[in-house]
Amino acid sequence: MPLRSVFFVSDGTGITAETFGNSILAQFAAKPRHVRRPFIDTIDKARAVVDEINGVAASEGKRPIVFITLVSDEVRDIVTSDNCRGLVLDMFRAFVEPLEAEFGIKSNHRVGRFSDAAKSSEYNDRIEAINFSLAHDDGQSARNLAQADVILLGVSRSGKTPTSLYLAMQHGIKAANYPLIPEDFERGKLPGSLSQHLAKCFGLTIDPERLRQIRNERRPDSKYASLDNCRYEVREAEAMMRRHGVSWLSSTHKSIEEIATTILRDIRPDRLIY
């Protein structure tokens, strides 16, 4: 794609405009230039931004994309007028205003109350979940497993750690993870600390060939990374999960987000709000 600029124009910090705009732009392989214009809260500032947008439109030969979060009608009218040569995308008019009508309440933005996320209990739950998941990464601790929402099992490098952290960060889920290692296979069963929590165990498996690639980047030409060893570990891990009735999925062709979504659906569909 040729050079293209995206403006984030807001009467506040612009964080909402950016978060929103990025969620839309993430749908495209395009890599536009970002221009942030916060605190546009007067008619004069709005006119100056429109001049800037029109200047960029002329110099790039393409109209800029303009994400706006502007509450004042006077200011918004200037940016959305025909005189502005950007493609203006207005989150408030499209979605927030219909919801204000539906809920019968004003949005935080409109009443000038910047969300103080850091004080909400939901936010603190997320931070606590991240700390829990870090403390229970890679089988580090068998303490407080009763508090875990999910315990991920799988061989080393099957994707447990990023999935645990994603579940914690995005969904406030306390996700422990436990690596299945040759000692477990020789013993032929899961450690006792896990066997009391089978209902919240979920397994990750992976194609042995892909596992070999990943491990080889870490420890080239090791026994750990050899295809034979990868095949052995994956086979034993799947057999063990089957024996214990632990459901699992393969991370080979799945992103963290897809794995997390599947786990949430299977383990606890609706309990958690994040």
Next chain:
Amino acid sequence: MPLRSVFFVSDGTGITAETFGNSILAQFAAKPRHVRRPFIDTIDKARAVVDEINGVAASEGKRPIVFITLVSDEVRDIVTSDNCRGLVLDMFRAFVEPLEAEFGIKSNHRVGRFSDAAKSSEYNDRIEAINFSLAHDDGQSARNLAQADVILLGVSRSGKTPTSLYLAMQHGIKAANYPLIPEDFERGKLPGSLSQHLAKCFGLTIDPERLRQIRNERRPDSKYASLDNCRYEVREAEAMMRRHGVSWLSSTHKSIEEIATTILRDIRPDRLIY
């Protein structure tokens, strides 16, 4: 607000629908119930979801809010028809389609690119960034700091770890973090391993009273958590960052997302697009 449900309906994982929906809902003090319905990719599944939405509308006496990301016209038509008694908010029709027309390219969602996310180099960069950030959490390793994109500094419990992981997971940023501790204050300067990388250092500070609360939950009634000690550490940390010319912000009233946005803006405005 009385009980109200929000549905996230998608033909994929629903991650986009959720991210988008949450950015809108964050504008309201409301705490609706979340219902995720991923993988709605057939007419039959769409009809079942509409039945469910209508059931909730009847039982709650309020129409549910329904955020959708549905590519297939057949499936979308069912959910957006008059027969569905939800308030349907369609990110694709409102914003993604105008951008597809403007850019002259199809969105990733539409071409199904998400499904092989695990193979993309961007995805692998994110996983690598997560591993890097974990290995460099809490000053664990001074090795390879040259590879870090960002190094976060701050006293214990100022928010470094969740911010580092968020930067890695969401933006593919290799974020190390280093805790400023009393030994650093007595020495009066940053360790040599950091002083060569000041340009990518960024500080987090925090209100001492808030810090006391957070630490007290971890180690009640300890010297570590005492208000005097929190005041001392925060004052010394800020003085040290000032001496080294490291810019910082306060995490007291900011969410991880807001902190991350500010860091990205200040440290590397245009290299990384997220």
